[in-house]
Amino acid sequence: DTAVSQTPKYLVTQMGNDKSIKCEQNLGHDTMYWYKQDSKKFLKIMFSYNNKELIINETVPNRFSPKSPDKAHLNLHINSLELGDSAVYFCASSQEPGGNSPLHFGNGTRLTVT
Amino acid sequence: GEDVEQSLFLSVREGDSSVINCTYTDSSSTYLYWYKQEPGAGLQLLTYIFSNMDMKQDQRLTVLLNKKDKHLSLRIADTQTGDSAIYFCAETSGGYNKLIFGAGTRLAVHP
Numbered sequence: 001d002t003a004v005s006q007t008p009k010y011l012v013t014q015m016g017n018d019k020s021i022k023c024e025q026n027l028g029h030d031t032m033y034w035y036k037q038d039s040k041k042f043l044k045i046m047f048s049y050n051n052k053e054l055i056i057n058e059t060v061p062n063r064f065s066p067k068s069p070d071k072a073h074l075n076l077h078i079n080s081l082e083l084g085d086s087a088v089y090f091c092a093s094s095q096e097p098g099g100n101s102p103l104h105f106g107n108g109t110r111l112t113v114t
Numbered sequence: 115g116e117d118v119e120q121s122l123f124l125s126v127r128e129g130d131s132s133v134i135n136c137t138y139t140d141s142s143s144t145y146l147y148w149y150k151q152e153p154g155a156g157l158q159l160l161t162y163i164f165s166n167m168d169m170k171q172d173q174r175l176t177v178l179l180n181k182k183d184k185h186l187s188l189r190i191a192d193t194q195t196g197d198s199a200i201y202f203c204a205e206t207s208g209g210y211n212k213l214i215f216g217a218g219t220r221l222a223v224h225p
Binding site for chain 2: 004040041042043044045048056090092102103104105106107108
């Protein structure tokens with residue numbers, strides 16, 4: 001039933017670990033995104049994929065690597081986690097890129113690095 | 115550069131109208147969006163307006179767009195306690211549906 005679903009909802013881990021967040025959408029959309037929301041609620045785009053191809057890659061450390069095995073999935077792997085990576089990560093999807101269709105967001109994954 | 119600005123807080127009495135304002139910089143934005151975020155939840159699309167429109171009304175929501183001043187507003191009529199949330203304005207930028215969000219306006223509705 002859920003349109004954009006992310007797992008896990010909460011992730012608590014120690015510095016230096018590697019972790020993954022998974023995202024799936026059942027809306028039949030072609031484009032998927034990862035956004036990061038910091039403690040002040042500021043949202044910033046990280047990556048975007050269209051039909052499994054990377055189309056947006058903002059200034060994000062190489063420790064972050066997105067992977068899109070198919071149009072319905074976009075996972076985010078993070079290596080060597082740092083304290084500053086603590087945030088809420090939102091997955092989103094849209095029918096197409098180009099600003100003509102709205103984004104649908106998942107409920108977020110709250111990552112806490114200790 | 116890309117920038118979206120909003121006031122951070124708004125407090126209104128239940129039953130009054132709320133007006134949340136936003137200014138943006140990218141004049142080529144095709145669409146401008148309003149999203150709502152309740153505590154612990156994701157962003158929910160509230161409404162959006164195409165850049166060649168001045169106004170859009172959807173039940174209790176009215177969006178006004180002043181393209182010349184790059185100013186967008188969201189009016190919520192008869193504000194209820196359930197409207198308490200953070201409201202984000204967003205512009206599209208860069209061609210590839212890259213949404214640039216404002217910092218969000220925290221709306222508090224009190225009796």
